[in-house]
Amino acid sequence: MLLCDIGNSSANFLDDNKYFTLNIEQFLEFKSEQKIYYINVNERLKTYLSTQSHFINLEPYFAFDTIYQGLGVDRIAACYTISDGVVVDAGSAITVDLVSNFIHLGGFILPGIANYKKIYAHISPRLKGEFNTQISFDAFPQKTNDALSYAVFKGIYLLIKDVAKNEKLYFTGGDGQFLANFFDNAIYDKLLIFRGMKKLIGENPRILKL
Amino acid sequence: MLLCDIGNSSANFLDDNKYFTLNIEQFLEFKSEQKIYYINVNERLKTYLSTQSHFINLEPYFAFDTIYQGLGVDRIAACYTISDGVVVDAGSAITVDLVSNFIHLGGFILPGIANYKKIYAHISPRLKGEFNTQISFDAFPQKTNDALSYAVFKGIYLLIKDVAKNEKLYFTGGDGQFLANFFDNAIYDKLLIFRGMKKLIGENPRILKL
Numbered sequence: 368m369l370l371c372d373i374g375n376s377s378a379n380f381l382d383d384n385k386y387f388t389l390n391i392e393q394f395l396e397f398k399s400e401q402k403i404y405y406i407n408v409n410e411r412l413k414t415y416l417s418t419q420s421h422f423i424n425l426e427p428y429f430a431f432d433t434i435y436q437g438l439g440v441d442r443i444a445a446c447y448t449i450s451d452g453v454v455v456d457a458g459s460a461i462t463v464d465l466v467s468n469f470i471h472l473g474g475f476i477l478p479g480i481a482n483y484k485k486i487y488a489h490i491s492p493r494l495k496g497e498f499n500t501q502i503s504f505d506a507f508p509q510k511t512n513d514a515l516s517y518a519v520f521k522g523i524y525l526l527i528k529d530v531a532k533n534e535k536l537y538f539t540g541g542d543g544q545f546l547a548n549f550f551d552n553a554i555y556d557k558l559l560i561f562r563g564m565k566k567l568i569g570e571n572p573r574i575l576k577l
Numbered sequence: 578m579l580l581c582d583i584g585n586s587s588a589n590f591l592d593d594n595k596y597f598t599l600n601i602e603q604f605l606e607f608k609s610e611q612k613i614y615y616i617n618v619n620e621r622l623k624t625y626l627s628t629q630s631h632f633i634n635l636e637p638y639f640a641f642d643t644i645y646q647g648l649g650v651d652r653i654a655a656c657y658t659i660s661d662g663v664v665v666d667a668g669s670a671i672t673v674d675l676v677s678n679f680i681h682l683g684g685f686i687l688p689g690i691a692n693y694k695k696i697y698a699h700i701s702p703r704l705k706g707e708f709n710t711q712i713s714f715d716a717f718p719q720k721t722n723d724a725l726s727y728a729v730f731k732g733i734y735l736l737i738k739d740v741a742k743n744e745k746l747y748f749t750g751g752d753g754q755f756l757a758n759f760f761d762n763a764i765y766d767k768l769l770i771f772r773g774m775k776k777l778i779g780e781n782p783r784i785l786k787l
Contacts, residue, residue, distance in 0.1 A: 375701045410702055436720040439703075460700050463728075465717055473717025475728040476704065478696045486688045486696040490670050491585045492620055493649075494686065507675055507683025507740070510646040518673075518685040518736065525735040526728065530717070 369399060372441060372560050373407040376459050381561045404564065404574070406440040423577050428567055433471035444563030445539060446471055452535035455527060457542035465530055477526070480542045483519045500545065524549045579609060582651060582770045583617040586669050591771045616650040616774065633787050638777055643681035654773030655749060656681055662745035665737060667752035675740055687736070690752045693729045710755065734759045
């Protein structure tokens with residue numbers, strides 16, 4: 368079974384147990400004999416995907432309890448895997464969603480770490496540089512790189528800690544493993560979104576007949 | 578006395594008690610008969626300013642106790658006004674500095690609110706829009722605009738609260754008044770940096786003879 372999770376900058380595939388990533392240009396040239404069960408949040412690709420008969424959109428099949436208006440299907444798929452806890456998907460944006468007894472209680476969206484770096488460089492050449500991934504949260508920064516790293520990483524940490532309280536934390540996405548290290552009660556699962564897609568298909572086997 | 582605080586996107590003037598702002602192009606065309614006592618953090622203007630005889634750079638006169646490497650002179654001037662507390666300058670970047678008994682203990686730098694908006698729009702057209710300035714910190718967001726507003730404003734709030742503890746908070750900069758409203762023990766002072774410059778000149782009257 369070939370699964371695909373399409374975002375704004377890349378498309379992630381899971382071919383049985385083989386994981387790979389294509390950028391959007393590569394994705395548009397990707398040919399497959401198999402059906403591709405996908406979710407997509409990239410507005411620019413919606414029309415294209417709807418015209419491709421071997422692409423099966425899983426989005427309509429998710430029955431997910433939320434009052435959030437316009438919750439991205441990638442966030443739905445990730446939250447669909449858990450009964451209780453906080454899901455953090457750290458990619459080009461960092462989405463944080465709270466689930467309690469299979470009900471989505473809300474969420475928030477931070478810029479992704481690479482995008483923080485971009486915006487600092489845009490603000491001033493003085494603020495251009497690599498983040499210090501070893502930054503301490505207990506000492507006040509004494510140079511620019513540390514001042515940026517502290518603000519970004521501790522800011523993300525405090526927001527997640529504030530919402531998580533003692534709930535379990537599930538991280539996914541390119542920076543998920545790095546951010547998971549800030550917490551004691553965190554699980555990193557690179558394939559969280561795919562697990563949600565697989566769970567959905569398991570519950571609705573007729574999808575495979577489409 | 579004509580004072581000027583030059584940043585990356587604009588130059589703020591205090592002409593006795595009259596405050597005005599020029600963008601950088603306007604600033605480069607600004608003519609003055611008076612001497613201009615200035616501080617500048619804009620790298621691109623350093624050479625130009627050093628060739629202008631009526632521009633007097635105040636930076637060398639600040640004797641400020643810090644081990645922070647390369648602390649911007651605007652942050653020094655703002656911190657120079659207080660003995661104890663936290664100084665927040667919310668402009669194109671948001672700088673947060675902690676001062677105890679006239680000693681600078683460190684600081685950190687967040688993107689400014691308008692730059693958060695830019696980076697969200699850059700990440701995805703879905704994340705484009707105005708922030709909700711009335712966002713509640715006690716309810717989980719249930720739509721995109723609230724999800725962004727909560728992340729930005731509560732993120733800034735939690736970081737400042739974490740460093741401030743019960744210290745007094747001094748806000749300045751374009752978004753200073755808005756952010757000050759999140760706190761009980763906050764003072765907004767639009768002219769904080771100019772007060773630091775005036776204090777310096779008061780302590781070193783020979784500067785006026787330059």
